[in-house]
Amino acid sequence: MLTGIHFLLTYTCNLECDHCFVYSGPNAKGTFTLNRIREVFDEIPKIGTIEWVYFEGGEPFLFYPLMLEGIKIAHDMGIKTGVVTNAYWAISEDDAELWLRPFCELEISDLSISDDSFHYEDERDNPAKRALGVAKKLGIPVNTISIEKPTIEAGIDKEKAKGKPVIRGGAMFRGRAVEKLTEGLPKRGWEEFTECPYEDLKDPERVHIDPYGHVHVCQGLMSIGNILGISFIKDY
Numbered sequence: 001m002l003t004g005i006h007f008l009l010t011y012t013c014n015l016e017c018d019h020c021f022v023y024s025g026p027n028a029k030g031t032f033t034l035n036r037i038r039e040v041f042d043e044i045p046k047i048g049t050i051e052w053v054y055f056e057g058g059e060p061f062l063f064y065p066l067m068l069e070g071i072k073i074a075h076d077m078g079i080k081t082g083v084v085t086n087a088y089w090a091i092s093e094d095d096a097e098l099w100l101r102p103f104c105e106l107e108i109s110d111l112s113i114s115d116d117s118f119h120y121e122d123e124r125d126n127p128a129k130r131a132l133g134v135a136k137k138l139g140i141p142v143n144t145i146s147i148e149k150p151t152i153e154a155g156i157d158k159e160k161a162k163g164k165p166v167i168r169g170g171a172m173f174r175g176r177a178v179e180k181l182t183e184g185l186p187k188r189g190w191e192e193f194t195e196c197p198y199e200d201l202k203d204p205e206r207v208h209i210d211p212y213g214h215v216h217v218c219q220g221l222m223s224i225g226n227i228l229g230i231s232f233i234k235d236y
């Protein structure tokens, strides 16, 4: 049952990570307009099962007023909200508090902060750590997302490839990760990929919707239609 809508608020990002499966970066085009956000929210009551709305990207804080307005619309509709960010904006604790304080009033239910070597070289003092500390201080429900560079371990993957090398690290090999992170890793034929380990494609609990209205059942990879009825792509 579909319970979550994830807005890919923008494809633009201040970073350009090797593992990014939506090819985000400073030059990536595509950002929701306010009207298009409202159009998606107009569909939510018709679906009738949506409990969560997330704002992610790209980097949603690059379009901060738009993100806040989306959270406000969801809050007014009684829908729980989450945000995924790389926390680039947390350049000091005071600044982090300035950006995060509106989340308290809007009762955001989950702030997910990317904090790993793909995003920040300094593991002890970086914007993600700063944002995490300030969010905790403000009482905002917060967690971190941490992915490591892929490594190969000899072993047994209990569920599937028995006896085959196991790839550790947590990176998903789609989008830019396919080009940047797969060198030297063992490969499999496409015929072996008969099920998705991440999403239930027949009965998804969540879908991602991008600025052009595409409804992704696999984020960045597979669209099942267009919720906004857009038949051409115009870059904003």
Ligand code: SF4
Pocket: 013, 014, 015, 016, 017, 019, 020, 021, 022, 023, 024, 025, 057, 058, 059, 086, 114, 119
């Ligand atoms: S992984 Fe996140 S922070 Fe990195 S480029 Fe993609 S959207 Fe930006």
